[in-house]
Amino acid sequence: MYNKYVDRRKEILDLIKDGEQxxxxxxxxxxxxxxxxxxxxxxxxxxxxxxxxxxxxxLTSRLPQKPNPDQKDICAFCQKENPDRLKFTFYLExxxxxxxxxxxxxxLMYKSIMEPIEAIITKDFITCNLVGGASAYYVxxxxxxxxxxxxxxxxxxxxxxxxxxxxxxxxVFEFDEATKIIWDLMKYGSILKITKFNRS
Ligand SMILES: [Zn+2]
Ligand SMILES: [Zn+2]
Numbered sequence: 027m028y029n030k031y032v033d034r035r036k037e038i039l040d041l042i043k044d045g046e047q048x049x050x051x052x053x054x055x056x057x058x059x060x061x062x063x064x065x066x067x068x069x070x071x072x073x074x075x076x077x078x079x080x081x082x083x084x085l086t087s088r089l090p091q092k093p094n095p096d097q098k099d100i101c102a103f104c105q106k107e108n109p110d111r112l113k114f115t116f117y118l119e120x121x122x123x124x125x126x127x128x129x130x131x132x133x134l135m136y137k138s139i140m141e142p143i144e145a146i147i148t149k150d151f152i153t154c155n156l157v158g159g160a161s162a163y164y165v166x167x168x169x170x171x172x173x174x175x176x177x178x179x180x181x182x183x184x185x186x187x188x189x190x191x192x193x194x195x196x197x198v199f200e201f202d203e204a205t206k207i208i209w210d211l212m213k214y215g216s217i218l219k220i221t222k223f224n225r226s
Contacts, residue, residue: 034058035066039075047082103131104174112173114148114159114180128173129164129180133208146201151179152186163187164204167217168196176211178204 038052046052053063067083070076077084099108106127114132116124119142126132129148146159162180165187171177177196181187187198197217199207210220 031066031069035070038063038066039070042076042083042085047084049081049083099125101125101127101131103127103135106131106173109173111154112149112151112179115146116143116159117145117147118142119144128178129159129162129204130174130176130178130208132159133164133178133205134212136205148180150182150186151190152181155182157182160201162201164199164201165191165194165196166199166204166207167211168194170194176208176215178208 034056037056041052041055049060049063049067053060056063067076067078071078074086077086100106101108102124103126108125108127112128114126114129116126116132116135116139118124118139122141124135124139126135132146132148147156148159148162149155150157150162151165157180159180162182163184163186165177165179165181167176168179168191169177170179170190172179179190181190184198190196191198197207207217207220211217214220
């Protein structure tokens, strides 16, 4: 009698390993009552092999790790998960970091950072090398928008920024200007409209 239960539990466990999550289906499969399956599941649960949550059966070892909110790489401005390639990070004097997904969010965020900033690091859009955010050149409003729009992309060298602009449009700005223009871009939608507005 005991062995029968143990065998069934082993088979149940194999099915759970294959992805089965439903007690009713297990009962049908073994031709036993739901109560019997619940007893088996309870035994497996007590051994710490499975867990049952919201009616689903899962292997304990396969449970996804709870995300640690401190470690999760989320853009501090738009909450998007940070794609590493365009990351724009502020290193504060107090040792903290503020990560944003791309120069668009970084430039928009800049004015609202009250703590002293030790360094700003981003990546060159072409080479992916780390570049200092404050000395980088920014192409704003180009037609290439791999992350946020209006697009803002960083370049270590001015020549590269100009070449990119020639291909994809937009305008080249240094950091200080870029932190202002990005807000205008958000407001007016295009570099052309900003220029018209400033002329009139
Ligand atoms: Zn963002
Ligand atoms: Zn972005």
